[in-house]
Amino acid sequence: MIHASVSIETWPVAGAFVISRGAKTHVDVVHCELSDGRFTGRSEATPIYYEGESADKCAAKISQFVLEHPNLDRAVLLQNMARGAARNAIDCALWDLECRQTDKPLWQLAGLPKPAPLTTAFTISLGEPAIMEAEARKAAAKGHGLLKLKLSGRDDHARVAAVHRGAPAARLIVDANESWNDLDIAAEAARLAQYAVELIEQPVSAGRDHLLGGIRSPVPLCADESCHSSADIERIAPFYDAVNIKLDKAGGLTEAMAIAHAAQATGLKIMVGCMLSTSLGIRPAFALAQLAHWVDLDGPLLLARDRPGGFRFDNGIISPAGWTG
Numbered sequence: 001m002i003h004a005s006v007s008i009e010t011w012p013v014a015g016a017f018v019i020s021r022g023a024k025t026h027v028d029v030v031h032c033e034l035s036d037g038r039f040t041g042r043s044e045a046t047p048i049y050y051e052g053e054s055a056d057k058c059a060a061k062i063s064q065f066v067l068e069h070p071n072l073d074r075a076v077l078l079q080n081m082a083r084g085a086a087r088n089a090i091d092c093a094l095w096d097l098e099c100r101q102t103d104k105p106l107w108q109l110a111g112l113p114k115p116a117p118l119t120t121a122f123t124i125s126l127g128e129p130a131i132m133e134a135e136a137r138k139a140a141a142k143g144h145g146l147l148k149l150k151l152s153g154r155d156d157h158a159r160v161a162a163v164h165r166g167a168p169a170a171r172l173i174v175d176a177n178e179s180w181n182d183l184d185i186a187a188e189a190a191r192l193a194q195y196a197v198e199l200i201e202q203p204v205s206a207g208r209d210h211l212l213g214g215i216r217s218p219v220p221l222c223a224d225e226s227c228h229s230s231a232d233i234e235r236i237a238p239f240y241d242a243v244n245i246k247l248d249k250a251g252g253l254t255e256a257m258a259i260a261h262a263a264q265a266t267g268l269k270i271m272v273g274c275m276l277s278t279s280l281g282i283r284p285a286f287a288l289a290q291l292a293h294w295v296d297l298d299g300p301l302l303l304a305r306d307r308p309g310g311f312r313f314d315n316g317i318i319s320p321a322g323w324t325g
Contacts, residue, residue: 091252
């Protein structure tokens, strides 16, 4: 029989995290513990606010679901709970519980490659070009060689050019956050290609992926909000070159791995991203990121502080060294 302990934690952001949907100065995360009476598995999930989730709602869903399913396992979870942060919290806590029960590492249980340090993107929040240029210069000085820019559909060329001036040697990923519906996407991509942009995330709104039909973009296009589960891969594959997998969006590591395997089978490249979170939140994502072409696990770096013993971030490299679990 599984018992749950759920709490809500508020973590301050370092400055402000700004995207086209708004700014955040803190993030509320759900901390979940599942116990079999002897061992306890821990996890963290970040509610997807733009899908109507909140920490309170997720915490209540977790407690109620575990109460109603005392013989809980991952199969029961996937069959009976919809995707989202609440399911992510339970799924990852179950994985952690099994790790402790079997005394085996997550990568081994999940059949993933043995973890090694990875280059992670560092996010440059949406702002005026001069501000983004200054932030890019600071990031480059700290050793970040892969930057991810938040865009809005307005003045994007000026923003990317400014970041390139601030960090001319850095590789760039741009996240349009569904804002290019009314733009000439091929032309926009061609303008950005000269600035070492190597990936464009979610140029159009989810559900309007058909707008990308027939477009020959010089920069690979990556689905984010358009892909939530492995069942979406076949639908989006004609329009994208890659998919961004986030555990909160997928509803756990189990479904995230299914998305990754479906993407590999279809020929889509993989990006593994995250919401704002502490190192506990990205720990299972780091295991999955061993399969990725692009890694965006800078959630803890964007916070004013992290959990003790979290991941190390050195010169743009995320390392499991020092993580005690």
